[in-house]
Amino acid sequence: MSTANRLLNVLALFTMDRPEWSVEEAATELDMTLSTTYRYFRSLVEAGLVAAHTPSRYTLGPAIIRFDRQMRLLDPLIVAARPVMRRLARELGPHIWVPLCRLYRTDVMCVHQETLEPPDLANDFERQPVSYGRGQLMPLHRGAPSKAILANMNFRLVRPIYDGDPAAMAAVGLGGNWTEVKRSLRALRSAGAVITSGELQGGMQGIAVPIFDQQVVIGSLSIIMQQSREMPPRETLVPRLTEGARQIEEIMTAAASR
Template sequence: MASRILQVLSLFRRDSGPWTVEGIAREMGVSQSSAYRDVQDLSRAGFLDPVTGAGYVLGPAFIEYDRLLRQSDPLIPIASQTMHRLLEDTTQSATAILCRRYRDTVMCVHQEHGAAPHPSTTYERGVAMPLFVGASSKVVLAHLDDRALKRIYLDNETTIRARLKLPDWKAFKAEVREIRKAGFVATVSEVAEGRCGIAAPVLVNKQVIAGISLVFDSAELKDGAPEQFRDAIVAAAQHISEAVAEGGTFVAR
């Protein structure tokens, strides 16, 4: 039953709905009576909400749990202050983004916007991107162990060859290890045209727990910004890493 309940919720990852009981039953290959019981259980718990047309959408329980997640996660309050300082040290015409690995993607868990006009970004909280596209993703990917890296490559070999123009596993591994050695990664127009991203890893006990990045317009490149931005982002990531390692206590720079 628990597994089937999760399957119902997973339908909304593919299509945000509304979903009818009939549609849920058809997609899951179960009877309408079984689907109806699952939907009723989820509705009573607040995870689904009925709408007009006999359909259901995700319910308010997710908002409550998101709030609880923000309150209980020590990384976000630590990172938030550092991200504010990062924008002050670089440019207010940018967005600072904090990402974590989620399955075989990287998901934005927090962002801070600069006070000046800045380019929009598709990387809002809850948005997941492939591990091999964009600075935020690549900096996390580069710090995975070889076993995880090889599995990701094999699962996405065709896409990686097409998008990254890398012929084989050896070339892929060499590229991500170069990122790891450098301690940062910079990309241009990989996620959105005209957008630049520079990212550095947040490491605790030599394990990557997140990536912090700065997203800005490519026009900033004319002013020699990348080197200045790179140093500030690497320093911000190191500061967050140290604060989390010390037990979640924010340490002022």
């Protein structure tokens, strides 16, 4: 493994479940020598990616916030999607969330959201009873935003994910074998939109459409709401979401050609 990969593995240790590490703990977890691990921590501290919480324990550093701000302001997908999502949120009214998700390795991540909820909720999405908070990782096979992406991926990329946990896809009705899964994904792809209820979090329902870049799926545009509320009719909602996704793609294409 290269030095760069080892350094990234150290950074990847810092998660929501375990946000603090000592050098000794990291060395044991990654099966590296203590001297090498110290060297990597020193490099991460100098870059601001890791900071000392106490003399012997470390957390993520302020550089993460700097990069996050840059993503919020300058990421082409977020910049293109923000006005479209705000319009959808205004048109659909309160108590509806409009998340923007993108493919991240073998998961899906929410990278932006819009809602007309009161400010204390709208500004702190992670406190809401919804799993689509910014930075939240979600499995590719659960929930409308994820399935909209999965259904439009090349099957050569989907097959290793399926092989890694066939039971997970069977549990959400995608099929008991690879042939059935492919058939289910083709049907979702042909439908153009995915609707799910309670797959990722009980009490919530969602509808999502894919977003493409150069004919390759990169993310999804969704509407999430409580199951207790009546979802707008599919025949009116899907065209609005689809139009929004196409507008996002057009804005990104136009920006890239400048």
